[in-house]
Amino acid sequence: MTVDLRKDFVTYAKSLNKASEDPNIRTAIGRAVTSYRETVAETLERFPHTPALALEVQEIKRQSIANLDQLLEQAMASVERNKGKAFYAKDHETALELALSIIGTGKTVVKGKSMLGEELHLREYLEEKGNEVWETDLGEFILQLRKERPMHILSPSIHVPREQVAEVFSKFFGKEVPPDIAEEVKVVREFMREKYFTADVGISGANVVAADTGAMVIIENEGNVRLATGAPPVHIVMVGIEKLVPTFQDAMKVAEVTWRYAQYGVPGYVNIVSGPSKTGDIEKVTTYGAHGPKEFYVIFVDNGRSDMAKDEKFSQALHCLRCGGCMYECPVFQVTAGHFGHIYMGGIGTIWTAFVSGGMEKAAPLIHSCLRCGRCVERCPMSIEVPAMVGELRKRVIYGE
Amino acid sequence: MVEGMKMPAVLDILSDNIIKYGNPLALKGPQVAAWAKGLDLPVKGDLLFYTGGEYQLLPFIDTLVKTITHIDTGSKAFSMMMGVRKVINKTGINAEKIYASVLAKDKDRYNSICFKAAKVLQGLGYEFCYSGNEELYSGALLYELGYMEDMKDYVQKVAGVIKESGAKTIVCLSPHAAEVFKFVYPKLVEGFDLEIRTFVELVWERRDKLAKSQTTGAVVIHDSCRLARELGIHQELRDILESVGVEVKEAPQNREWTSCCGGPIKMLFPELSHVIGSRRVDELKASGTDHILTSCPYCLSALEGGLAKNDPAIVEDLIELLYRGVKA
Structure with missing residues (x-):
């Protein structure tokens, strides 16, 4: 069967054109790009060991991706040893079904920001199954209310100015919320607090996972992940298998490089979670669910990642730390934000779209809108050769694969 | 299972033109080489002056985009992708039509850039040859757009023309040509070991x-x-x-x-x-x-x-x- 993509190209071109005329995108991305470049330059000066550490992390990632099967087995065993439950989901459907089997229906779920969650349409799925699901990250929460998709992996609501936030908040909270950022943050804080402590389940992703210890490292600034993963009685981690590294020490290196290129000297919070909450304070009898969750689950999601790992032309795309730096440097992204993307965005996003989130049909128009200018490679702490991969995907589009 | 994807026509047109005519817009050899009239450049020599027809085709690219986009008043994007065949048949562009609508001043300007480059290099004492009407586009766009299988055959033709010159070094006006000659050709053409320089480097020296x-x-x-x-x-x-x-x-x-x-x-x-x-x-x-x-x-x-x-x-x-x- 031949798929006619010409209309998709037209629709896509129109969405790019529309985005390029959006004054909100222009103002917000303009500000974000300037601030990103300034802050990264300043933090790299403050922590000059970072580029060398990034090279070390490149090697850690290379070896990890080459040994994924083994790391996965080890990590799952570690989680079980820590009295958590570990699962492996080969594909999208299995991942969702596993989550559902833990959560069930009629529950309240608080969720941290996760690109994997976007990839799986996790919130929508759980809602459909009769659950109340709250995005606790402020940007994601705004998008949840606006029924929109993220426009940046780290700053999902980058395109929404305070006036529009006030508008959607006033409507949702049923009271006048002024277009004042501090006030906007405050109303969400009050609303979300109640949710954290009444929720049945907290869901998070992880930035990196140490196979030797089963430690999940989650970087954040708002403190929402701390609460969402600490307050409810159940914590589920859903994480892509590409986040696995051999040791705890490796994980720390990966984490530091990730946040540094995500423009933080040091993030507000680094959560390290490796099992359910426990205490032995009374008679040295270990009891689970002390202050934190009593149950701890990890779902390792493949969904095309191991195919990518086995393809020598693309395995390097799994090294992506999701720092978001490349997007700020991408001339197409600067003009169109997340419209240059399907779920995953920017040049690297086209590769992820092809393999894990949409396939070649969805990826083809994106692939052809990349300039192959190569500035993303300059920025990328992992030096991922996106232009070469885009070239290879174009070849596969032309000749079939 | 998806076996093939129907892509915007403009991709096939560009690649077909390159493969059949040795130029993305099917310009003819004499159009591409017109700038060199009167310079009497030899066809053989140690240093080959390579234009790839790239500066020469610039006014046509813009006019092509404009011509096509004017056909459909509703959407430029639509016409570029869907209606392109209305004005361009499968075997190449209607060069005469496009040619006629190009502003003379643009044509003169872009055409003369190759002439100017040659004069600058001659002024610095460089002696070089030029393949004239025989010169073929490097194929950089085939490489860019993913037509790598076609590229494999096409580069043999280009390398053949280059070989005819007997040159040991190529000086490229376009960095895109220099890039493919330097990084792609050696992988596709056996014994392609010419030294690849850019205009900028020769001037710099x-x-x-x-x-x-x-x-x-x-x-x-x-x-x-x-x-x-x-x-x-x-x-x-x-x-x-x-x-x-x-x-x-x-x-x-x-x-x-x-x-x-x-x-x-x-x-x-x-x-x-x-x-x-x-x-x-x-x-x-x-x-x-x-x-x-x-x-x-x-x-x-x-x-x-x-x-x-x-x-x-x-x-x-x-x-x-x-x-x-x-x-x-």
């Missing part, structure tokens, strides 16, 4: 022989992505300008951090390409001068296109600036 420029005021350099990042050439441009006594102001994003001109997606996403070009023009003007200088045919065309109406800014190629010194 003899920059002390350049006459002082009469250009007044400062210029800002738009580093071409290929030149700055793939080929690592950016300081050379600054050195050359220093030698001819032209002050250089720097844009916030320059050298290996240069911003793309938007050119590469012009055929599929013309409006977006235009926005990216005009944003880059703004960025360049933030340097404090309105005189923009580049060294790549596509950057030249895209930045020129990115100028707002009545914008007094000047966009020109390094070749054009240097040629003014030759004439003096």
Whole structure:
């Protein structure tokens, strides 16, 4: 069967054109790009060991991706040893079904920001199954209310100015919320607090996972992940298998490089979670669910990642730390934000779209809108050769694969 | 299972033209080589002057985009992708029609850039040959757009023409040609071991022989992505300008951090390409001068296109600036 993509190209071109005329995108991305470049330059000066550490992390990632099967087995065993439950989901459907089997229906779920969650349409799925699901990250929460998709992996609501936030908040909270950022943050804080402590389940992703210890490292600034993963009685981690590294020490290196290129000297919070909450304070009898969750689950999601790992032309795309730096440097992204993307965005996003989130049909128009200018490679702490991969995907589009 | 994807027609047209006619827009050899009339360049020699027809085709690219986009008043994108075959048949563009609508001044300007480049190099004492009507486009677009299987066959033809010249070194005007000759050809053509240089490098080596420029005021350099990042050439441009006594102001994003001109997606996403070009023009003007200088045919065309109406800014190629010194 031949798929006619010409209309998709037209629709896509129109969405790019529309985005390029959006004054909100222009103002917000303009500000974000300037601030990103300034802050990264300043933090790299403050922590000059970072580029060398990034090279070390490149090697850690290379070896990890080459040994994924083994790391996965080890990590799952570690989680079980820590009295958590570990699962492996080969594909999208299995991942969702596993989550559902833990959560069930009629529950309240608080969720941290996760690109994997976007990839799986996790919130929508759980809602459909009769659950109340709250995005606790402020940007994601705004998008949840606006029924929109993220426009940046780290700053999902980058395109929404305070006036529009006030508008959607006033409507949702049923009271006048002024277009004042501090006030906007405050109303969400009050609303979300109640949710954290009444929720049945907290869901998070992880930035990196140490196979030797089963430690999940989650970087954040708002403190929402701390609460969402600490307050409810159940914590589920859903994480892509590409986040696995051999040791705890490796994980720390990966984490530091990730946040540094995500423009933080040091993030507000680094959560390290490796099992359910426990205490032995009374008679040295270990009891689970002390202050934190009593149950701890990890779902390792493949969904095309191991195919990518086995393809020598693309395995390097799994090294992506999701720092978001490349997007700020991408001339197409600067003009169109997340419209240059399907779920995953920017040049690297086209590769992820092809393999894990949409396939070649969805990826083809994106692939052809990349300039192959190569500035993303300059920025990328992992030096991922996106232009070469885009070239290879174009070849596969032309000749079939 | 998806076996094939039907892609926008413009992709097939470009690749077919390259494969069949040796030029993305099916320009004929004599059109491409017209600039060299009267120079009497030999066809054989140690150093081969290579244009690839790239500067020559610039006015046609823009006119092609304009011609096609004017057919459908509803949407430019729509006509580029769906209706392109209305004006262009499968075997190539209606060159006469496109040709006729190109402004004479654009045609003259872009055509003369090769002539000017040749004169600049001759002025520096370089002797070179040129393949004339036989010269073929490098195939860089086949490589860019993913037509790698076709590229494998096509490069053999190009390499054949180059071999005829007996040259040991190629000097490329376009960084895109230099990139494929340097990094792609050796993998596809057995024994392709020519030394690949750019116009910029040859000028740089003899920059002390350049006459002082009469250009007044400062210029800002738009580093071409290929030149700055793939080929690592950016300081050379600054050195050359220093030698001819032209002050250089720097844009916030320059050298290996240069911003793309938007050119590469012009055929599929013309409006977006235009926005990216005009944003880059703004960025360049933030340097404090309105005189923009580049060294790549596509950057030249895209930045020129990115100028707002009545914008007094000047966009020109390094070749054009240097040629003014030759004439003096």
